[in-house]
Each structure stands twice: as structure tokens, then as C-alpha cells.
Amino acid sequence: MEGARLSGEIEIDESYFGGKRKGQRGRGAAGKSIVFGLLERDGRVYTRVVSNVSAETLLDIIRKKTRKGSVYYTDTFKSYNSLRRWGKHHRLNHSKAFAHKGKNHINGIEGFWSFAKHKPDNYHGVSKSNFVLYLKEMEWRYNHRKENLLKLLLDVYFGYVSA
Numbered sequence: 001m002e003g004a005r006l007s008g009e010i011e012i013d014e015s016y017f018g019g020k021r022k023g024q025r026g027r028g029a030a031g032k033s034i035v036f037g038l039l040e041r042d043g044r045v046y047t048r049v050v051s052n053v054s055a056e057t058l059l060d061i062i063r064k065k066t067r068k069g070s071v072y073y074t075d076t077f078k079s080y081n082s083l084r085r086w087g088k089h090h091r092l093n094h095s096k097a098f099a100h101k102g103k104n105h106i107n108g109i110e111g112f113w114s115f116a117k118h119k120p121d122n123y124h125g126v127s128k129s130n131f132v133l134y135l136k137e138m139e140w141r142y143n144h145r146k147e148n149l150l151k152l153l154l155d156v157y158f159g160y161v162s163a
Contacts, residue, residue: 005065006067013075013106034050070088074106
């Protein structure tokens, strides 16, 4: 994210990574890593592994990583209840619909979760010790999805890109 705060229309969600599909899924599932995500529509994504999904934890990240006055889109999770202090807040009740009134959805961040969860299959899984690095790689790939990744990597590695 290079230090810049996300702004404009921002989708917010949390997801759970790791473990087998047996037993409880989502909130409360044992042995899973909790990942919190912010997605600027038509822009960048920011992710962070968190130890819990309390309002204090999530709102602190939102405050540090987004510009006040942005438009926030979330589900109805209670930790987002006081988000309106930072900007306009739209909620989507997943039990009723996945999208409402055109723009009121969190399909972008849900798409990122799908992208990030599909890639470990290519790596035959990711160890818990390397999970944060993997997550940041997926974030970087997503944020540079419209660019020529080979040129970017050559520039990072060699400090230049030949014509």
C-alpha cells in the first residue's frame, strides 16, 4: 500500500483461512487464521492477520488505513456498528441478499478472498509460519493485477527495466 490511505468507496470484511473444512466454518472455527480486509473499489486491497474481530481491533485498522469521510460497505457484523463516525456506512444483510440497491455490496472483497484462497492449492498449502508472507504476496498480486508483473519484478530485482 506504500503508506497511502485507502479512500472513496471501501468494502470491508473478514475471512478465515486454513484448516480442513470439517466442523464449524466461519466465526468460531478452530485452528483458522482470521484475516481482515479493506478494498478500495477499482483500486487496492489491504489485508492484515488479526487475533480477534472485536470492534476495537477492526476500527483501529480502519482508522489508520482509510481516509475519514470515505463511504464504507460492510455486512451487519456488530464490530462495524460505530463505523459511521468515520464516514458514510452502508450495511448489507447477507441473510436477505448479497447485493442491494446497485452499489450496496461487498462483492469486491469477497472476490479477493476467493482469489487468495484459491492460490494455496497451487502451492499444496501454506504453512502457518509463512501465511503472512503468502497473504502479502496475494495482496501485492491483486494490487498490481493491471500491470506487467515481469517488468515490475525485474525492476525490483535489477533496479531497471530494459525497453
